[in-house]
Amino acid sequence: MSLAVVQLSLTVGVFFTVLIYFLYQIKRNSLQTQVRKFLDKTDYLLIVIISSIYASISLINLGNKLEPNTPVRLTATQGIEINFATPTQINQFYYALGYVSGAVKFSYVRSDNQTQSITIDPGTFMWNNLQLNDPNAKYKQITLTPESGVIELRQLALFNNANYVTDFSLTQAGQAIPPQKLVSVSVPQNYQSIWHSGTIWDEYYYVTTAYQFNHHLPALITVHPPLGMYLISAGMKVFGDNPFGWRIVPDLAGILLVILVYIFTKKLTLSRGAAIIASTLLSTDFMHFMITRMASLESTLAFFAILSVFFLYCYAEARRCGESFNATLRYLLPCALSIALAISIKWSALYSLMTALLMIIYFEFVYSYRDSLRTKLIAVFNIGALFIVLPVSLYFSCYYPTVFYPFYKSSGINNFWSFVSSLQPVMYQFHTEMVNHMSNGGGGSEWWQWPLIIHPQIVYRWLDSNSNLSSIGVLMGNPLIWWLFYPSLLLMPIHVLKIRKFMPLFLLTATLLQFSPYALLGRISYIYYFYISSVFGIMILGYLLSQALQLKNKRLTFLIIGYVIACVLLFIAFYPLLSGLPVDRGYFIKYLLWYHNWQFI
DSSP: OOHHHHHHHHHHHHHHHHHHHHHHHHHHSOOSSOOOOOOOHHHHHHHHHHHHHHHHHHTTTOOOOOOOOOOEEEBTTBOEEEEEEEEEOOSEEEEEEEEEOSOEEEEEEETTSOEEEEEEOOOSSEEEEEEOOOTTOOEEEEEEEESSSOEEEEEEEEEETTEEEOOEEEEETTEEEOGGGTOOSSOOSOOSOOGGGSOOTTHHHHHHHHHHHHTTOOOSOOSSOSHHHHHHHHHHHHHOSSHHHHHHHHHHHHHHHHHHHHHHHHHHHOOHHHHHHHHHHHHTOHHHHHHTTSSOSHHHHHHHHHHHHHHHHHHHHHHHTTOOTTTTHHHHHHHHHHHHHHHTTOGGGHHHHHHHHHHHHHHHHHHSTTSOHHHHHHHHHHHHIIIIIHHHHHHHHTTTHHHHSHHHHHTTOOOHHHHHHHHHHHHHHHHHTGGGGSOOTTOBOOGGGGGGTSSOEEEEEEEETTTTEEEEEEEOOOHHHHTTHHHHHHHHHHHHHHHOOHHHHHHHHHHHHHHGGGGGOOSOOBGGGGHHHHHHHHHHHHHHHHHHHTTOOHHHHHHHHHHHHHHHHHHHHHHHHHHOOOEEHHHIIIIIOOSTTOOOO
């Protein structure tokens, strides 16, 4: 047995030892007060209705479910030759690729036997288009050959102006390939790289890495922990290497977050109205809808980060009711597990860890000052085990491929702990230095600008010049919701001072601890960093609006109902901008281009 296997076994063993220890402690230490039920049958019915409506909308146009043709693997020594029956003019050469690990070289033989070649870096898991703009050229042969690595060719679609060309044969290394393997009889339904037929934005990185995990290949992305990409790979494993497969898990996390926000808001406020408002506003928020329908890390990260704060509130509430520290372990354990999972997806979950530790230290300082020294030391030990040992052991365990995958074995890696540790400084350097030198496509913005939606970030654009149809994807918030973030933050402290209750103070503190660290971030930043903070802002808004409803003022009640309806209507109006739905380009220009800063056309 190698040293790496022993180290991995010890790491996993530590994780389960800590887990079993705390499960045993939870069984030994029951709560002294009865837990108040805050959900009833009506709440469960509302949760089903709201989440079902949101799920049905989010799944529309999520992505193609069709399993692609068995790809033809191309290598530097085994390219593919397209031999035309007669010299043929080709002006549009569409080719669908799966996994790509290198550039591809196109070589042409024209009817006059002149040759030409071009090398390009194609998009992965998407349709690509090579425009052959010589109107007089007719081609006898076109060859595709990777310059290095492997390229999976899934489909071809060649056009002579508007005519679909199929009169050619395919060969690889002298062996004939049946044309039907790569060429459909009729024009393919989706032969352009549009929303539901290929990767967009950062999906290139995460989907490629997820594919590599499933096929035991070296990972493209090592600047983020691997768990988020494992979750994406799970969807691809079940539903195939298609857009639906790589987007379904993030979308499910988005649906679960709508449910969690209802439950969390009801737990905080004991107000069904607040829970309905908060979950409805989240369902109509542009950022939530957009970012959870892509193969991104933000969706699962947000779910686990907010879940950790939910259990943190349960702990704080129990402690305030006089429960012992050991009795509250039933809440601290799932809180720590949620943080561990979130950190194993993305480092920004460290803000959730900071929130948890600060609040736990405060509560234990307030409620444990009379305890014996032994009791205090045990509490410190338990906190360290929960929020240091448990997350670190889970984090390291997520790198298990370094032990079992063949390419790591052949690379001579024998020290699991040393290898994983060596990745972390590289990761830190990327996020603090290298990212500032990367092209951001105009998407960078200051942290204070995010709630104001000054610079939306475009992540996808497609335009059909013939029909003027356009399809766009933009990361931005619902203006009617996000523009109230700062006013809500200003109203909340006033409200806290007025009613002097713990719950609104907790919600305000959690929001500020999540949002304010970005003010200290000395690197380029993007509007989607605000996503988790915006969810807390929505819960604050739901709470404040529910408090206004309790005033029983008819005019104010109608105003609040009208506001929620307006948020829904604005979501409907912006739906093409969020879903990749092709519409006339004039619709975006006439109705959605509100400010010159919104440069997404």
